[in-house]
Amino acid sequence: MRKRRPRMRSGGAGRERRAGGILGGILEILGNFGVNPAGFGVPMAELHLIGQIESGCGFSERRLFCKWGLHAGAGWTLLAGAGAGQTHLDEPQAGEAAQWGHPLDLHLGTRGLQGWPRLLLEVWHVDTWGRRGLAGYGVCAVPSAPGCHRVTVVTWRPRGTRRQRLLGPGGPELRDPLGTATAATERFRLRTESAGTVRLRLGVVARHMARFGVAL
Amino acid sequence: MTSTANSPLSTARTGSPRRYQHCPHPVTLSPPLSLSPAPGSPSPAHPGSPQGLEEGISQITSKSSVSPTTLVWNFPIDITFKSTNPFGWPQIVLSVYGPDFFGHDVVRGYGAVHVPFVPGRHKRTIAMFVPESTSRLQQLTSWFTGRRPEFTDPRVVARGEGREVTRVRSQGFVTVTFNVMTKDLHKLGYDVGQGPQGLHQA
Numbered sequence: 001m002r003k004r005r006p007r008m009r010s011g012g013a014g015r016e017r018r019a020g021g022i023l024g025g026i027l028e029i030l031g032n033f034g035v036n037p038a039g040f041g042v043p044m045a046e047l048h049l050i051g052q053i054e055s056g057c058g059f060s061e062r063r064l065f066c067k068w069g070l071h072a073g074a075g076w077t078l079l080a081g082a083g084a085g086q087t088h089l090d091e092p093q094a095g096e097a098a099q100w101g102h103p104l105d106l107h108l109g110t111r112g113l114q115g116w117p118r119l120l121l122e123v124w125h126v127d128t129w130g131r132r133g134l135a136g137y138g139v140c141a142v143p144s145a146p147g148c149h150r151v152t153v154v155t156w157r158p159r160g161t162r163r164q165r166l167l168g169p170g171g172p173e174l175r176d177p178l179g180t181a182t183a184a185t186e187r188f189r190l191r192t193e194s195a196g197t198v199r200l201r202l203g204v205v206a207r208h209m210a211r212f213g214v215a216l
Numbered sequence: 217m218t219s220t221a222n223s224p225l226s227t228a229r230t231g232s233p234r235r236y237q238h239c240p241h242p243v244t245l246s247p248p249l250s251l252s253p254a255p256g257s258p259s260p261a262h263p264g265s266p267q268g269l270e271e272g273i274s275q276i277t278s279k280s281s282v283s284p285t286t287l288v289w290n291f292p293i294d295i296t297f298k299s300t301n302p303f304g305w306p307q308i309v310l311s312v313y314g315p316d317f318f319g320h321d322v323v324r325g326y327g328a329v330h331v332p333f334v335p336g337r338h339k340r341t342i343a344m345f346v347p348e349s350t351s352r353l354q355q356l357t358s359w360f361t362g363r364r365p366e367f368t369d370p371r372v373v374a375r376g377e378g379r380e381v382t383r384v385r386s387q388g389f390v391t392v393t394f395n396v397m398t399k400d401l402h403k404l405g406y407d408v409g410q411g412p413q414g415l416h417q418a
Contacts, residue, residue, distance in 0.1 A: 022300065048302045048303065048305075049334065050302065050305045050330055051330065052329065052330065054343070055343065067379070069397050075241065080303045081303065084376070085379075085380070086378045086379070086380035087379055087380070088345075088379040088380065088382040088383065088384050089382070089383045089384070090345060090384050090385070090386050091348075091383075091384075091385050091386075092385070092386045092387075093385050093386060093387040094386060094388050098386070099343030099345060099386035100343075101327055101328060101329070101342065101343050101345070101373075102376055102379065103328060103330065103375065104376070105303060105304060105305065105373060105376075107301075107303040116347060136326050145409055146407045146408050146409035147334055147408060147409025147410060148332060148333075148334055148338075148409070159329070171400075182334075190290075196306055203330065203332070203333060203334075204409070205302050205333060205406050205407065205408050206406070206407045207404075207405045207407070208404050208405050209407065210407070211405075216407065
C-alpha cells in the first residue's frame with residue numbers, strides 16, 4: 001500500500017490552501033525577489049489601512065494643511081500605497097474646522113509585531129501673505145483591532161521664547177520631527193504648548209494574523 | 217470577495233444659503249482595485265468588474281420652508297464590486313453643482329469617502345470643498361464670468377497624490393448612508409472586525 005504523501009506544513013511554500021493559492025504564489029514570488037528577505041515563501045501577515053484624514057480644529061489659525069507620514073519598525077514592509085503625503089490647504093467657510101478629507105490606502109506586510117505602525121502628523125498654517133508656519137505635531141498609533149475607528153489626535157508645538165513667539169508666523173519647529181515626536185526617549189528637554197486636534201477615520205483590515213497566533 | 221453597497225439616503229447641509237443644487241454623482245473606483253504585482257507600483261492588472269450603475273446624476277433640489285438648512289436628494293445607489301485585494305477599496309466621489317448669482321452653473325463642492333468595509337449600516341458625513349485660485353484678480357473675474365476653477369477629473373478627490381498644490385474652501389457637508397454586505401472575506405483570510413450591530417466576525 002502506498003504511503004500517502006505528507007501534507008505541506010504551513011511554514012512551507014504557502015500553497016496549502018487552495019483559496020489563497022494565487023496570492024500565496026505571488027507572495028512567494030515576492031519573497032524570491034527580496035521583498036521577504038528572511039526566507040523564501042514564508043507568508044507574511046498583512047495589514048490594510050483604509051481611511052481618511054478628515055479635519056483639524058482648535059488651532060490658532062484657520063487656513064491649515066496637514067503633512068502625514070507612516071512609520072513602522074524594520075520588520076514592516078509597505079507593499080502598496082503611498083507612505084507619506086500632504087493634504088490640500090483648506091480655508092473653512094462652514095464651521096471652524098479645516099476639512100481635508102484626504103484618503104489613506106496602505107497595504108503593509110509584517111513578520112513581527114515590534115514597531116507597530118504610527119502616523120506622524122504635522123499641521124501647518126499659511127497666512128494671507130503665503131508664509132508657512134507650524135501649527136502642531138501629533139503622533140498616533142494605527143489601531144490594532146480590525147474595523148473602523150474614529151481617532152482624535154491631539155497635537156502640540158514647541159513653545160519658544162517670547163521673542164520667537166512675537167516674530168515669525170509659526171514659532172520654532174523641530175529639526176527632526178520623526179526622531180523627536182515618535183521616539184519616547186528624546187523629549188525630556190522639550191518645552192511645548194498644546195495645539196488643536198486632528199480627526200481621522202481609520203479602517204484596519206488584518207490578514208493571516210491568526211495564523212501566527214496573534215489576537216487583535 | 218464581493219461587497220455590495222446600497223444607499224437609500226443622501227442629504228446635504230450647506231454653510232451658506234443657496235437656493236438649489238444638483239449633484240452629478242459619479243461612484244468611481246480609486247485606480248488600483250487590483251492585485252499589486254510589485255510594491256510601490258500598483259497597476260490595474262485585473263480591474264474589478266462592478267455591477268450596477270457606476271455614475272449617476274441626482275435631481276435638482278432646493279431648500280424649503282420646512283427645511284431651511286438642508287437639501288434633500290434621497291438618491292439611491294446599488295452597486296457590487298469584486299476583488300481579491302482590499303488595496304484600492306472603492307470610494308464614492310460626489311460633485312455638487314448649483315447656480316451662482318448670475319445663473320451660471322458652478323461647482324459647489326467635491327468630496328469623497330471610502331465605502332465602509334465592515335458589513336452593516338453606516339452613516340458618513342462628507343465635507344465638501346471647492347478649489348479656489350490663488351490670485352485675487354482671478355477670483356474676482358471668475359465671480360463675474362461664472363468660470364470658476366474646477367477639477368478636470370473629479371476622481372482626483374479620491375486620490376492622495378497631487379493635492380498639496382491645491383487651495384480649497386470647504387463649505388458644506390453631504391450625508392450618505394451605506395448598507396454594506398461582503399462575501400468570502402474570511403475565506404481569503406481577511407478580518408474586518410465587528411459590525412456596528414455587534415455581529416462578531418469569527
